Amino acid sequence: MKILYLSQLAYQANGRRYCDEDIWLTARLRRDFDLAVCHPVDAVRLMGAFDGVVIRNSGPVIDYQREYGEFRAAAIAQQARVYPQLTGKADMIGKQYLLDLTAADYPVIPTYIDLDSLPTATGYVVKPQQGSESIGLRKVDRETLATIDLDGMLVQPLIDFQYEVSFYFIDHDFRYALYAPDPDRRWQLERYEPTAADLDFARLFIEWNDIDHGIQRVDACRTRDDRLLLVEVEDLNPYLSLDVLDEGTQDAFVQRFAESLRNYLG
Structure with missing residues (x-):
């Protein structure tokens, strides 16, 4: 092939x-x-x-x-x-899905496009609907937020979280999880052993998305009251942080990746 x-x-x-x-x-x-x-x-x-x-x-x-x-x-x-298949409903077509999931009451960081719906918070995050890699992301207070042109932007309340955690899937098959113990160092990652409840959370979004063949990363944050909230579903080109993994996990990942490709391309 x-x-x-x-x-x-x-x-x-x-x-x-x-x-x-x-x-x-x-x-x-x-x-x-x-x-x-x-x-x-x-x-x-x-x-x-x-x-x-x-x-x-x-x-x-x-x-x-x-x-x-x-x-x-x-x-x-x-x-x-x-x-991955281009049927995905998440980051590959923009951030509209965060609005849709909020409206459907999924466990996601609440996301809005106007000030009227915003809950009271200590601060807010403003980011482009078509953004990635934190490009254009700003953290502001309510007073500053009122002065920003929100056309093409999303607004979220600033969440006080313990850490961020990512779940990595090939097709619908969970492979590994990594987390950043220090919230200020997003890419200083360590292995994370998910609970059954954690995997149920991640699979909720894998099942929601319309991809049968592809690599996806479900990013979440752990709130101070121990809930997981979705940050994003990276379904186009998720960085895999393979260098954090041990050799055995790396080998298993690439073998499953090749198997998935053979099954898809047939």
Whole structure:
């Protein structure tokens, strides 16, 4: 099978080295697949020569929004096999889902687009509806919030949380969890052993999303009263933090990844 692997190797992410992760992953996947790596803006031009397209550390879509839209449209029109599937309802199409999940009373950080619905809080987070990588995110008080143009923005109450935790899935199969014990150091991660209730929480959002084939990361925060609230469902190009894992877990992950690709591309 021939795979076009989308990565933005030169992207400089805070606290992470995208290129290292993709260099390691592609070296392992080449054992099972014919594979070529390209920048996401070149995908439309090249994908016709491949059996499938794998989106990995392709960087914030906001940096190439037009090209990403063209890629999605072309892939859907051509019925190309894209991994993850482009049927996802979460970050791959923006942050509207946070509003929808709030309205549907899911356990998510409450998210709004206007001031009238906002609960009283010690502070607020304002971020773009099409944002990622914390680009454009601001923490403000209520007085400052009233002066901000909220067109194209989301508003959330500032949550006092103990830590952030991420759950990593291949297809619907849970693989591992990591957490940041220090809230001020988001990418200083350690292994996390989830409880049955934790996994039920994460699977709620995996089942909600319409992806059968792909890697997804469910990010949550643990509140002071020990609840989990969803931060985001990264269903397009989640960074995997594979360097935090032991060798056995890394091997098991990439084996399951290759198995998932073979099953999907068939």
